[in-house]
Amino acid sequence: MAEFHVISFDWKGFEPHLYYYDSASEEMKEHDLSKLDVNISHHANCVGNWYGREYQPCPHDNKVSQGNICQECASSFLPDLACTFEPRCDGEICANRFCQQEHVVYLAFHGEIAKVGMTTSRRINQRMIEQGCDAFSVLARIDGRASARKLEGSLSEKLGLRQRIRELESLFCMADAIPIEKIEARYVEIASEVENIGLRPEPLKILDDYPMKTPLASMPKPTRIEGQHKGKVIGLKGKFLIYENGGVKAINLQRVPGRFISTL
Ligand SMILES: [Zn+2]
Ligand SMILES: [Zn+2]
Numbered sequence: 001m002a003e004f005h006v007i008s009f010d011w012k013g014f015e016p017h018l019y020y021y022d023s024a025s026e027e028m029k030e031h032d033l034s035k036l037d038v039n040i041s042h043h044a045n046c047v048g049n050w051y052g053r054e055y056q057p058c059p060h061d062n063k064v065s066q067g068n069i070c071q072e073c074a075s076s077f078l079p080d081l082a083c084t085f086e087p088r089c090d091g092e093i094c095a096n097r098f099c100q101q102e103h104v105v106y107l108a109f110h111g112e113i114a115k116v117g118m119t120t121s122r123r124i125n126q127r128m129i130e131q132g133c134d135a136f137s138v139l140a141r142i143d144g145r146a147s148a149r150k151l152e153g154s155l156s157e158k159l160g161l162r163q164r165i166r167e168l169e170s171l172f173c174m175a176d177a178i179p180i181e182k183i184e185a186r187y188v189e190i191a192s193e194v195e196n197i198g199l200r201p202e203p204l205k206i207l208d209d210y211p212m213k214t215p216l217a218s219m220p221k222p223t224r225i226e227g228q229h230k231g232k233v234i235g236l237k238g239k240f241l242i243y244e245n246g247g248v249k250a251i252n253l254q255r256v257p258g259r260f261i262s263t264l
Contacts, residue, residue: 103142155197220242
């Protein structure tokens with residue numbers, strides 16, 4: 001039984017892609033996400049690096065626990081992994097290119113639940129789709145990663161909005177139709193509070209082109225990542241692949257890169 005190393009799960013627009021490396025043929029291949037019959041390993045190894053179009057597997061097959069890339073493979077584009085996970089600077093401490101880039105602090109809705117977060121301006125649309133949110137608005141644009149994190153924290157506190165949505169909450173939302181009118185009303189309320197602080201929130205954007213229609217028959221039940229997964233694929237939204245096998249179930253595909261998959 002051949003085992004393949006999963007390298008990435010990402011979205012291009014509203015199309016999800018899972019890529020794995022076939023070390024025998026030294027080729028990157030795309031896994032078909034419309035079917036599900038796969039075994040996923042417990043352990044995870046570094047996903048390696050891209051040099052332009054050339055893929056380079058991790059030279060040491062390093063095991064990883066936080067994230068899915070080792071410091072050595074990340075060094076060319078993320079010289080400081082610590083600053084990536086918890087930003088400390090706007091480019092003055094570390095050599096991460098994106099620490100000094102323009103960032104946005106955003107408001108995102110998962111169903112009716114609102115949260116604030118931050119990312120680089122360049123990544124905002126993709127990031128929102130990766131998170132599977134139903135609507136979002138850019139609240140502020142600001143240079144530097146640490147400054148953006150600070151503004152995120154202060155807006156979260158002033159507006160009483162959280163910075164995280166739990167997996168179960170995202171899944172819970174899928175059992176209902178997307179409450180567009182309630183989201184819009186809540187956006188108007190929050191936007192006016194944000195204006196009072198002196199910022200200019202941008203218009204609300206609705207994201208409703210995911211390859212999965214809600215409401216589902218019931219809330220998807222999260223499954224363990226490792227082990228055998230089999231069933232009829234219902235669709236994908238954000239980090240989740242939703243499938244049916246004696247009930248509606250979900251796998252968090254964001255946790256798969258770095259692990260090994262095999263099909264029986
Ligand atoms: Zn590596
Ligand atoms: Zn930094």
